[in-house]
Each structure stands twice: as C-alpha cells, then as structure tokens.
Amino acid sequence: MMAYLGRRLGQAALLLVVVSMIGFAILHLAPGGPMAQYAMGSNMSQEDLDRIAAQLGLDRPLPVQYAEWFWRMLGGNWGTSYRGGQPVLHVIGSHLGATLELMLTATLIAVVLGCWIGILGAIRRYSVFDYLATIGAMVALSIPTFWFGLVAIFIFSVELGWMPAGNRQTIGDGSLLDMLHHLIMPALVLALVETAIWSRFMRSSMLDVVNQDYIRTARAKGLPEWRVLSDHAFRNALLPMITVAGLQLPTLLGGALVTETVFTWPGMGRLFLDSIEYRDYPVVMGILMFSASLVLIGNLLADMLYAVADPRIRLG
C-alpha cells in the first residue's frame, strides 16, 4: 500500500514538472514573453529594457530560467498581476471561493441526480426510462453550456422573472437566501453536463456490479430486493465513481469558466477571461498552472481514496 502511494506520488510530481514545462513554454510564447508588461509601455529605451531583462534574469539560458521559475512557483511566488500589482496567488485566492461554491453545488446536484438516473436505468435496463435517459444524456453532452445558460436566463429571468440573471448576490443584500437565489440557476446549468456523465458511469458501474456473485448470494439468502440494491449493489457501484469524480475535474473547471462568464459570476473563470482581455499574462499563467495542479491533485486524491476505500485493491 505504502509503496503504491509512494509510486503514485512520484508520478504526480513528475507530471507536475511536465505540466510546468508546458506552462513555461506558453509564457515564453506570449508576445514579448515575460517582458510584455514593459515592452508595451514603450516609454523605455532599448537600454532600459535590456537592463530590466538582465535584472529579471531573462538574459540567461532558458533551462536556468525555467529552473528558477519552477522553484519560485513551488515557493508560492507566482509573480504579480500587471493590472492590480497584487501577487498572483493572492488574486486567484480572492476569486477561488466563488468558483468552489459554484463547482461544489453543481457537483452535489450532479452526483445525486446522476446516481439516481444511472441506478434506475441499470435496474430497468432497456425500459422507456432507460432509453430516454440515454438519449437525454447524449443531448445534454452536446448542448453548449453557455447557450444553455442563455436559454435559462431567457426563460427564468427575462420571461418569468423568477431568477436573477447574474452575479453572486444583490448589491447591499448579503443574506443567505439572496445568495442561494443567485446560485441556483448557474449551478443547475453547470450541473447539466456533469449529471449526464455521472448517470452514464453510474449506470454501467451498477450493471457491472449486479452480475457479481455476491449479489446473487445476497438474493439467495433471501434479502429483500431493495436491500440487495442499496446495501450491496449501490455501495460497491459507488466505488469506481471516486475515479470518475477525479477525471471530471477538467471538464468541471472548463464548464465553470463558461458558466461564470454567462452569469457574471465573480469567480476564477471570469478572472481568467478578464486577465486575457487585459493581457495580464502572469494571472493568465497563474490560473492555467493553478487549474492544472488542481486537476493533478484531484486525480491523485481520487486514486488514493479509491485504494483506501476498496479493500480488494492492495497494489504493491
């Protein structure tokens, strides 16, 4: 077990290095590279620019620069925002809460709904419900999230006037009820794709499980069907879902970006787009690296959790 965890940690660390290399490469692809901030100001002579480049260490060989950059990232120094002058990690941190709130709510909705649809589909395989759920999931995966958001705003905000069309709260009103009111629609929109994916994986996981010997044993010893399903089948079918949750992280983050844009949600996705708009490369890079690291850590945690939760897995 420990050997497995150790190896897995080692792989993740290696992957983080490769991820950071990709990030570093993109940073240097940017027009003007890390010097863009000064080059755009154009009040400086070439001499000034050269001096700043030397001060920032940009005149040294790329591998050296990379090593220093990576070391600084590990130490938590992710540079400063061109726009506000604050440290990048600080800027990301101040937007992270809103994004996490949205992502966690959407995941909660998706897990509950998706598991329910998936289990029902597996129990009544090839029923009308199962077919509709299959088709529905396929369509849900094909709808552009931003468009679904626009349609939701059109119906529930413009036509019916039930829901606020955006933002995290009404200005001057920070009550829990008000925040929930603002949260419902974007969370549901973000949950659509997730629900579809969870329902598909839950269905096949459940189908894998109900054919196992221990389910037959449970039935043979006379357990009522609902207990066979809830105590034996469901709990085991849920195990592979840990991995699904990890694998879903990139999709979830990407969906959050789009949802936040449509609903003017003050999270990391909006910050990312605003930073692109202002050519605030340090923040753009910071969010890129931050989200990739989040995905990496999420997958690592999912694998470890799976190994802990499933007694059959004793990877040496």
Place this chain on the structure above:
Amino acid sequence: MSTTTQLLPATPADEALPPRNTAWRRFRRHRLAMLGAAIILILVLGSYAGPYLIPYNDTYIDIMQRFAPPFSGAHVLGTDELGRDMLARLMMGGRISLAVGFTAMLISMVIGISVGAIAGYYGGVVGSALMRFVDAVLCFPTIFLLLALAALIDPGVTSITLLIAATAWMDVARIVEGQIRALRERDFAVAAEALGASDRYIVFRELVPNAVAPIVVAATLNVAKAILLESYVSFLGYGIQPPVPSWGNMLNNAQIYLTSAPWLAILPGLLITLAVTSFNFLGDGLRDALDPRMESH
C-alpha cells in the same frame, strides 16, 4: 468501461455475412445514428448549397430591417442587430463551423494517431515520455488552454482550426497507443517483423488498419468536440472574428439582445446542439456497428 452488453444477440445470418455487411446492418439498426447521419447531411447540404437558393446575402446590412422577428416578413428567420438575414448568416456560419470542426478533427487525428502509434509501438522511454506528455496536457482544462493560446495569436479561421486540433488530439493518442500496444504482440505483427518489414510498414500497414474501428469512432466524436470548442472560443470572442459568421460568434452579441431579440441567441445554439448531438449519435452508432465488443452501455 468493462462490461459488454449487446443489444441483440448475433443472429446466425450475422456470422455468415462478410464483416462489412454485418457492420452496415448493425449500423442501420441504430436508428438514432441513422437520424444523426441524415441531420448531418441536411446541415452540410443546407450550409453549402443553401446560400445559392435564398435571395439574401449574409453580409448585406439593412438598418431599416434590423431586429425583424422570425416568420414575420420577408426574412424567414428574421434579421440581426444590423438587419442582416439570419438564415443566410446561419448557412454561412454553418460552413465555417462545420469546416472548422471537420478540419480540426482531421489534423487532431493525424497528430493523435502518430503520437499514439509511436508511443504504443516503441514503448520504453520514448513511449512513456510521450504518454506522460499527453497526461500533462490533459491536466489543463481544454477551454483554459485554448483561450490562453488563442489570446496569443491572431485569430482567424486557420489559426483557430489549428489551435482546436492542438488541444483535441490527446484522447486519440491514448486510444491508439492502447490499441497498438496490444496489437503489436499479435501473431500477424510478429510475423511481419520476422519477415523483415520496416517499422513504418508494420505500424501503418499492419497495426493501424487493425485499429480502424476505434479510430473511426474517435474521429466522429472529435468532430462533435471540435464544433463545440469552436463555439465556446468564438462565443467568448477569441475565435472566428466577425464579419465572418460562425455559429459560435453569432452568439457573441446575442446576450445583450436577449430581452428584445431572443431568436439571435436561440437559433445558432439550436444548430450547434443539433450538429453536435448528431455527430455524437453517429459515433455511438459506429461504435456499436464496427466493434460490438466495445459497445457503449
């Protein structure tokens, strides 16, 4: 996932027919895939032939006619904020969106198959280095990566197509790598090697053709993915730039007019959804038809 569930058991007649026939019969039984194929055909025909059949030009601005609702006058699907005919714009936008989706798929397949084949065939240090690179790129949420790259370049149809391809080949590489790694141990591959065939011959003449089923399925699903990605990046303003219409950038301004002219938002989105759903159903049907063992649940 691992279980194999077959919708219908193979009939004895299935066994007797040559494989291609069986695949076609299985595909035809998949009604949603047939429907998807039909819709794709209609969308392609409509986008490419349609503009010649209607009296409006997609770039003709007619301020007096702006915001005409659909089914209300001379413009069947109404007009946009500049009085341009929506139907004409949807057709021209379809050309761009479908062409970008298809071309990006082709490029991403070439990259994905090459990387996957090399990694799967040679394995070892090269193989694991390539696959770790794939893993690393997959850590970045696709939209984040696409937007960051799109902000660095001059957006145009060609550059956006290339960028979408650059962010969509990793899944293909994973699929092909797994297939090639399994196939290269098989007798026919070992035999070809023993006969002194070159690596390139073995990979592209022996191994890749035997992995054609999952590759075709992945290609179909990749068109759907590429159309979606184009719509995302164009909607956010970093993709195809106006006045060239694409289904994605037509939605770019639509949010402002959601109250007064909702059709501007609803129509292009419907077409994106229709096209993407159709390619997804087609891919699903092809998966069932070409290789019943890997049928989706």
